[in-house]
Structures are given as structure tokens and as C-alpha cells.
Amino acid sequence: MTEQTHEIRLHVNGVPHTATVPARRLLSDCLRHDLGLTGTHVGCEHGVCGACTVRLDGLPVRSCLMFAVSAQGHEITTVEGMAAPDGTPHPVQRAFRECHGLQCGFCTPGFLAVVAAFLEENPDPTEEQAREAVGGNLCRCTGYQNIVRSVLRAAELAREHPGAEPPGAGAAAEGGRA
């Protein structure tokens, strides 16, 4: 079969993009290869590691488990869209840097997406809740201690600077409808 292609329009980090892709193009690959947004990382491609996590209408989802054609009509936020327009890192990014929440950085974009969405819903988490929140993401470097610390520090930073939310955030309260 000659492979059918689709002209798709994706809204990523507030910017409209178009791409021509076969239906089987994973959203993760579309972001990286078609749109050049290589901040989204790909580890396992079966939903287990969390490296590819992006936000879809505010909710963190695995971009390796979604076809790019299915992502049309949704607002996608990747790690490239987290900092403020003037380049100031997102509180979660600052906390990961301050607390050494990363070593090689491969897993980091996925953690950042999950933690940013989690803190919007739970601005003042306990350590237990912070640990649970990152339970679906794998990191082979840090041993997780500093990641948990980063989550708690990010919550502090966000409380010190309320209202400093970057674009694309904030739709997480909508529940699961996507």
C-alpha cells in the first residue's frame, strides 16, 4: 500500500504549525522530526518511562501514545513552551536547577510537564504527594531524591511569585475530556 499522508495543523506552545505526515506518525516524532522541537524526548515508546510527556490542553499525556493526526485541535505545550516570553524559566525549571533535580537531563522534560500540571492542582503538596506525583516517570540518574525535593521547592517558588504562569498552562482543571 502506498502510504496515505495527511496535512495537519498543530498548535504548539501557542504557535500554529503545519506538517505533512503519515497517519502512523507518533506525536512525539512529529514534534521532534517534523517541527524540530527536540526538547520532547523518546525513551520506551510504550508509555512506561514518561520521557515523552507533553501537555495536551493542560493535561500531561504520553506523546508516544498518540498519533499526530489525532492531536489536531488541541493546545500542546512542550518543554520549549514553559519559560516566560522573556526567557525567565518556569518555577519548576528553576527548582530542578537549584535542587539538582537532573543529571543527564534525558528524563527532565517529561518530569517538568508532569510536575507543572500537578502543582497547578496541588499548590502545597506533602512530600508523600510529591513522590506519588512523579511515580509514573522513570529517571536512571538521580535516584529521585532530588526530584522530589525539586517538586517541593517549585511549589515554594510558585507561591512566592503567584500569577507567573506561562502560556499554555491552566487548562488542567477541565478534567479528562480532550
Add this chain to the structure above:
Amino acid sequence: MKPPAFRYHAPASLAETLATLAEVGARGKVLAGGQSLVPLMNMRLAAPEHIVDINGVAGLDDVTVDAGGVRIGALVRHARLEADAEAAAAVPLLRQGLRLVAHPVIRNRGTTVGSIAHADPSAEMPAALALLGGSVEAAGAAGRRTVPAAEFFTGPMESCLRPDELAVSAHFPRPEPGTGSAFTEVARRHGDYALCGVAALVTLDADLRITAARAGYLSVSPTPAVLDLTDAVAGRTPDTADLAAAGRLAVGRLEPEDDIHATAEYRAHLAGVLTVRALRAAAEDALARATRDPRPAGSGSGR
């Protein structure tokens, strides 16, 4: 790995979906949340020629709670159902089970009806549907039918849905008054599929004596198993009931098998231990409900 090539269909209505499914037949697959189908395709364990993406179909995302129970449409995500307070009040087992389904990020996308259609014997929601005696509403070219859970699951990853049928909704009936519920499981890592899981329903009469005890099992049988354990505990109060006897009764009726994750013997052991834990927690839940919402003595000891 990358998924194999397929033709993509994105119907906008139920009628269009059913027409497409009828046309592509067994060469096609419904795509709901993609949290089971896409991993299978990425691993090249599934290679459908046609994908029918139902995410744009209107009218499939309702959660309806009424006197009979909770009905959920095919596009209701696990996370959305978990967050629904009305659904959790009507059928508490829903939220108790959903919390154990994968990780929150997977639940943001995966659908509860998709999980039931997928019929994984290690999944929580098929076991919950079977234990509650719920049903699936299927629509196809030949019309609609309601399939009770006991007939829906036909084997591991197999349901009685025909290739041209869509599971439109699932219905979880309210447990009878006086019932408490619980869901317990053991998994190697938090969020993994369970090595064994047990959901339980325990019903108390107005004198707080057990009138019914049932348990549903995952990962120990090809389809969700449901056992009536009432005989081991009937007429006792939760603190005098011999729950260990109920656990033994359950183990005697289950025949788990070996696989790469656990031996049959270990699974049987887990089933016994978890049966006791689930029954105890369900009985405590029933007691707590009775204290909050007492019923007049001598009423509602229906069995």
C-alpha cells in the same frame, strides 16, 4: 519501535462510526484513549489496516448518575470518572478501582470503556464491572444490544464485541443499601499491572450482620472471576466474621496459572491474603456508611 502503516478514519458521529466499522470489519480497530492499542502497535503486536478514531464523535463523553447506577460513555477518561464526586458517591468502587489503574498521566487519556473493551484480565475496571454485575451497551450495523458483564468477557483480551460493533457505554449498578466496598492489589511497582487484585462488596443488615460478601479478581483467571463468599461469613458482624475462612474458600475456587510475572502458587497465596484484606476493608466501609447514614432496624436485610 514505530507503529505499522494504517488508514486513518475520524468519524464525527456515531452513525458514521458504525458505517466505517461495518466497512472495514475485522481489518479495523477502534482508537479510544490509545493507552493499550498504541503500545501494542508500537511493539508491532497489533497491525490493524484501519484505525477508526472515535475521539471526535459527539455524544460519547457523558457520565450519567441515576437511581440505577452510573452510566459512562465511551470517551470518558479514567481521570474524569475518578474525579466525578457524584459517580463516586453512587458507586464508590469506581474511584477505589480507578486509583489503581496505571499512573495519573495514563488515566488522563485512557478511557474506562476502552479498558473494558480491551478485556485485559489484569485490568481493574473489567473486574469492577463483573463484580457489580454491570453491563456494556454495544451498537453495530445490526442495532443495539446490552451485554451483561458475565457474558461480555470471553477470554484474555477477548470480548463478545463483533468487529463492526462499538461499545457505546458501560453501566455500573449501585450496590444494594448497606453495602461497603474496597479494592486492594499487589503490584511489583506502584502503577504497574497487578500480580493479583481483589475487589470486594460486603453488605450488612440493620443489626450490622453480614448478609452478603462477594469478591472480584484480576490477574488470576482468563476473564474477571467473581466469587460469592457469603457462606463463610453470613450472620456474623464484621469483627466476629472468620475472614480467613473466606480467604480459604476463595483460594479453593481459583486456579491461577504461572506466567513470567509470578508462579501459580504465589498468585494463589496473594489471592487468599488479598481476599481477607479486601473483605475487611469493605466491611469497615459498610460500617462507616451505616454510622453516617443509619437505617431503621429490621429493614433492608435483603439477600
